[in-house]
Amino acid sequence: MAEKILTGIKPTGQLTLGNYIGVLKHLHKEVERGDCYYFIADLHALTLPIDPEVLRQNSIDLACFYLAAGLDPKKVTLFLQSSVSAHAELNAIMQNYLYMGELSRMTQFKDKSSKMKESAIGLGLFAYPVLMACDIVLYDASAIPVGEDQIQHVELTRDLVNRFNNRYGDILVMPKAEVRKVGARIMSLSDPTVKMSKSDPKGDIFLKDDLKTIRKKIMSAVTDSGCEVKFDQENKPGISNLLTIYAALKDISIEEAEKEFEGYRYGDFKKAVADVVCAEMEIFQNKYREILETKAYEEALREGAKRAQAIANQTLKRVKNAVGLLDIE
Ligand code: ATP
Ligand code: MG
Numbered sequence: 001m002a003e004k005i006l007t008g009i010k011p012t013g014q015l016t017l018g019n020y021i022g023v024l025k026h027l028h029k030e031v032e033r034g035d036c037y038y039f040i041a042d043l044h045a046l047t048l049p050i051d052p053e054v055l056r057q058n059s060i061d062l063a064c065f066y067l068a069a070g071l072d073p074k075k076v077t078l079f080l081q082s083s084v085s086a087h088a089e090l091n092a093i094m095q096n097y098l099y100m101g102e103l104s105r106m107t108q109f110k111d112k113s114s115k116m117k118e119s120a121i122g123l124g125l126f127a128y129p130v131l132m133a134c135d136i137v138l139y140d141a142s143a144i145p146v147g148e149d150q151i152q153h154v155e156l157t158r159d160l161v162n163r164f165n166n167r168y169g170d171i172l173v174m175p176k177a178e179v180r181k182v183g184a185r186i187m188s189l190s191d192p193t194v195k196m197s198k199s200d201p202k203g204d205i206f207l208k209d210d211l212k213t214i215r216k217k218i219m220s221a222v223t224d225s226g227c228e229v230k231f232d233q234e235n236k237p238g239i240s241n242l243l244t245i246y247a248a249l250k251d252i253s254i255e256e257a258e259k260e261f262e263g264y265r266y267g268d269f270k271k272a273v274a275d276v277v278c279a280e281m282e283i284f285q286n287k288y289r290e291i292l293e294t295k296a297y298e299e300a301l302r303e304g305a306k307r308a309q310a311i312a313n314q315t316l317k318r319v320k321n322a323v324g325l326l327d328i329e
Contacts, residue, residue, distance in 0.1 A: 003034030004173070006141035008041035008081065008132075010198075011058035012048060015065055017205040017277065018186035018196035020284075021248045022147035026180070028070035030145065036076035037139045037308065038066055043081045043088070043131060047124040048112065048199060063297035065207060068287035073300035081135065083305040086312035090134040091127075093319060097163055098130050098156065107152055112199075133157040138312040140173040148184040149195060151177045168322040172315075183248030189221040192237035208285070211278045218242070218274040219267075229261040229269045239266070246273045249280055 007023055009015070015024070030036050040062045045055055059080065066078055081087055103109065106129055113121045124131075136144060136157050144154050154177035161172045186196045188203030196204050205217055223238040231254050233240045247257040261269050291297060321327060 003143060004037065004139050004141040005030045005034050005143045005145065006037040006039075006136060006139050006175075007145050008039045008044070008135055009062055009066075010041045010045045011055060011062045012045045012050065013058065013198035013201060014204075014206040014208055015062065016186075016196050016198050016201075016207065017245065018147065019198065020069075020207055021183040021186050021245065022180065023145055024065065024069045025248075026145065027066070027076075028072075030143075031072070031075045034143070036071075037141065037311075038071065038076055038078050039135070039308070040066075040080045041135070044128060047122060047128050060292070060297065061208075063301055064288050064291040067291045067297060067300060068284055073296075073304060077304045077307045077311075078300050079304035079308040080301055083301070084138075084308045084312050086138055086309065086316040087131065087134055090138055090312075090316055090319060091131045093323060093325075094134050094137075094160065094164075095127060095130045098133065098160055102156060102159070103127065103129060106156070108149065129153045129156050133160045136175045137161065137172045138315045139308075140311075140315065141175050142173055143178050144175050145178045148179050151179065171318055171322045180248070182254060183244055186245060186248075187237065187241040189217055189238075189241070192222060192241045205277070207281065207288075209281075211282060214278055214281060215274045218277060219270050221270065223266050223270075227265060229258065229264050229266070231255075231258055239269075242270065242273045246276055249276050 007027065009019060009023070027036070027038060040059050042055065042059050045058070063078065063080075067073065071078060103126055109126055109128065112125060132153050133156065136154070137160075144150075146154065154175060157175055161174050164172055188194050188196050189205065190203030194200075194203075198204065198206075203222075205214055209217070221238060221242060223242075224236040226236065229239055229243065230236060231240045231243050243254055243257050243261075247254050250257070261272070264272075317327065
């Protein structure tokens with residue numbers, strides 16, 4: 001059986017360079033090793049307050065971004081999570097196999113809820129990892145390319161699969177998170193001790209920023225005392241982050257990047273990073289604009305939904321049968 005590769009991105013805000021380097025940039029290569037399922041996690045986007053029109057626009061943008069990143073919708077299954085009802089149905093079953101204690105230990109929940117009034121924290125934010133586990137197991141996915149922050153959720157999915165299969169037999173496929181060696185956690189340019197995040201946009205580079213803005217943001221990125229361009233996350237988090245961005249985009253190791261910048265001053269180093277980011281973004285943004293204009297994403301999402309539904313419904317049936325829900329078709 002071909003390997004199944006799956007990943008999703010939430011349409012919660014404008015995509016950042018972190019999303020691009022951490023996952024998006026590399027997704028087109030995965031078709032060489034198996035069947036790819038890539039989705040717009042729009043149900044997950046509802047876990048924090050969001051304006052309906054913004055959600056719609058973000059979802060369209062995200063579809064265009066996936067395609068601009070070089071995905072061929074005939075070769076990968078690209079779809080909206082909400083257009084495959086099996087996600088929500090499986091969620092109703094699986095919420096009984098993950099427990100309050102383990103969900104309350106999730107770092108993402110702690111981070112996001114700590115910024116909110118307790119009376120405003122929705123159940124969906126707490127239960128997010130249950131739905132994410134369903135997203136994964138529905139497609140029998142074994143490889144989950146994600147940024148570092150999602151490892152904990154994939155680990156929880158693994159616990160669920162173990163628990164479920166121990167009880168009911170070999171029903172679900174065991175997934176594994178796959179993170180990039182370089183670029184699994186791009187940090188904010190204004191505070192390199194926190195992750196670049198689209199729902200917390202201080203210090204982000206957005207994929208839709210014009211090139212002048214991108215250059216300006218990089219040139220004014222927080223750097224560290226000293227003057228050597230060296231990778232040292234503890235003492236030089238700002239420089240290390242810029243080195244990571246450079247190495248990830250050039251597809252070289254951190255050591256190779258360090259060598260290139262031996263003897264450079266911070267200003268010249270930043271200029272070189274800005275050149276590389278702008279060169280890549282220029283090509284990417286041109287593709288994005290073309291896809292947005294021709295609305296090529298509409299057909300891709302329609303076809304993707306059909307293919308995704310067919311696979312997801314099979315898994316749902318298998319699970320319903322395993323837990324004892326009557327099938328009277
Ligand atoms: P949000 O603030 O809404 O959670 P986000 O930027 O974290 O937004 P997600 O939709 O949660 O984006 O994540 C999409 C993918 O991008 C995930 O695989 C995630 O691990 C990855 N990712 C997110 N931020 C970064 C980052 N700073 N560096 C590398 N990968 C990232
Ligand atoms: Mg996130």
